[in-house]
Amino acid sequence: MGLRESLFGCFGAGGQEQGQEPAAAGPASRRPGGVGKRTLRRLSTANLRSLSLQDLSRKLETTKLHAFTLDELKAATKNFSTTNFLGEGGFGPVYKGFVDGRLRPGLQPQHVAVKYLDSDGVQGHREWLAEVVYLGMLSHPHLVKLVGFCNQDDHRMLVYEYMPGQSLESHLFKNLLASLPWSTRLKIAVGAAKGLAFLHEAETPVIYRDFKASNILLDSDYTAKLSDFGLAKEGPQGDATHVTTRVMGTHGYAAPEYILTGHLTAKSDVYSFGVVLLELLTGRRSVDKSRRGREQNLVDWARPYLRRADRLHRFMDPGLEMQYSARAAEKAAGVAHQCLQSVPKARPTMRHVVDALEPLLALDDDVPMGPFVFTVGGAAAEAEAAPAQAGVAGDDNADAEAAGRQGKRHVMSAVHAESPLRSRYASAVKRPESPPTLSRA
Secondary structure, eight states: OOGGGBOTTTTOOOSOOOOOOOOOSOOOOOOTTSOOHHHHHHHTSGGGTTOOHHHHHHHTGGGTOEEOOHHHHHHHTTTTOGGGEEEEOSSOEEEEEEEOTTTSTTOOOEEEEEEEOOTTSSOOHHHHHHHHHHHHHOOOTTBOOEEEEEEETTEEEEEEEOOTTOBHHHHHHTOSSOOOOHHHHHHHHHHHHHHHHHHHTSSSOEEOOOOOGGGEEEOTTOOEEEOOOTTOEEOOOTTOOOEEOOOOSBTTTSOHHHHHHOEEOHHHHHHHHHHHHHHHHHOOOSBOTTSOGGGSBHHHHHGGGTTOGGGHHHHSOGGGTTOSBHHHHHHHHHHHHHHTOSSGGGSOOHHHHHHHHGGGGGOOOBOOOOOEEOOTTOSSOEEOOOOOOTTOOOOHHHHHHHHHHHHHHOTTOOSSTTOHHHHHHHHHOOOOOOOOOOSOO
């Protein structure tokens, strides 16, 4: 998704941000893996914009983050060499690096991704600070680990664990030779849901506010981890039902009530999760201007299919090659439907989403829905008629249209799971080794 699609206020203002007054100095109230309320409120106020490296280091001294110097990160990235350049986004350029005890005593040897704040970029110090604060105070298997930061002179950087699996967006929409299998998609959905549930259930609830496929990073085992906390906000406290804030996020993922009113709640994240779950099920982008008018917005197009098991085959991603559990797909579609309810209160909590999706990992009724074989290198695809299975009604026209889309997107794939063609290319395709894009798409 290009930078032009990121909102950053393009929806229009939805009210003034409600900040918290700084709490009096004192020890933080923390629980393992949680966020200390007094610490987070002290760190998340606007008066931290001019913090020096030493001041920020002292305030974050309990987080075990490393306050790197510019020279140290130059050494780690070979002076920000072009050979170490990984990509660029709204935050600025990202470089691969390596740190160990020789660079700084106590550092575990590991590859890292160094995100360099571009002073001319669409993100600024406030977003940089938000990432330091939230990822410094939070720890969870489904949140990307922040190793440290740099705040020296005009240089601001974030140092993350290196995620070799890239982003979910890159696998769904940019890899034309290999498609994520069904079990991997479910694993990613469950992991991302657990990450959001953890944020919402923290001692001081955190609303992610920019949940999307490009912000879900994958490790070598396809474990999903949330990244890019630049737009994260503290959730409502006490009797408050929502936080009123300037509308920011990414087109196609933001909840409708947040766009219209600027009212932000945990249910706003739930809606965004529903959009990403649709992307996992359908293989379609949340917004795709290249499609026909009625299909450009994924949510609008998908709604009629979400509660119709007999139309499931029209809805699912052709890249799955019809190899998925029909029961699990139907239940996952039901979860997506609940998450995308127009009324926020009608949406489930992320904990309920986790509870609904996790059991689907054990469903193993994966059945080939029919032997479709595509011509290698050809733009057109040939499909053989097949009987409907697992309660999914057949539809010649819909299947032919899906086959055509599959042939164009995966011209070197065969839909039948046991096809020698599929096996040959599956073994030949090498997973890309470039790390994730850590900045906003």
